[in-house]
Amino acid sequence: MKTDPRETRLRERLETIRARSAKSSSWRSSTQYLSRLVNKGGFVPIKTRLSREDIAFLSGAREEVIAFADLGVRLLDLHRPQEAGGITSDPGSPIRRCRACMSRWPCPTFRAMAETLDQ
Ligand SMILES: [Zn+2]
Incomplete structure (x- = not known):
């Protein structure tokens, strides 16, 4: 590529x-x-x-x-969780996905930011 x-x-x-x-x-x-x-x-x-x-x-x-x-603030604005909807095995904790990249929350971008900055 x-x-x-x-x-x-x-x-x-x-x-x-x-x-x-x-x-x-x-x-x-x-x-x-x-x-x-x-x-x-x-x-x-x-x-x-x-x-x-x-x-x-x-x-x-x-x-x-x-x-x-x-940059950090803009990434945080983009990568935020939303309720994914649909059927889950546990209705008490519905699956959440990132609005920007659609990965399961917390998404890789948010995790990378948390691991790098949240020390
Ligand atoms: Zn994301």
Whole structure:
């Protein structure tokens, strides 16, 4: 089967974002420390050492996180359950299917999102 060039482009874009993010430093422990140093003006004046990889990550991080959050919300809007109707063995728990892909609920798309994000 021939691959859709749009799929190739999207995969490359995701791989690039992933690789750039993975190479940058985690700010988790630094921000826990820095949050205690917020001054009266609401700021923390800091000096920091940023690697080339950190700068590459930070330059696009905001837009990329917003794009991923938008993507997640749009996928959630699409992949929602609906009553499938028809005969079920257990009338107390009717079979539900995804409105978008018609898989049994929870559908693979929703499961993939839950497994990736719900940690
Ligand atoms: Zn679905």
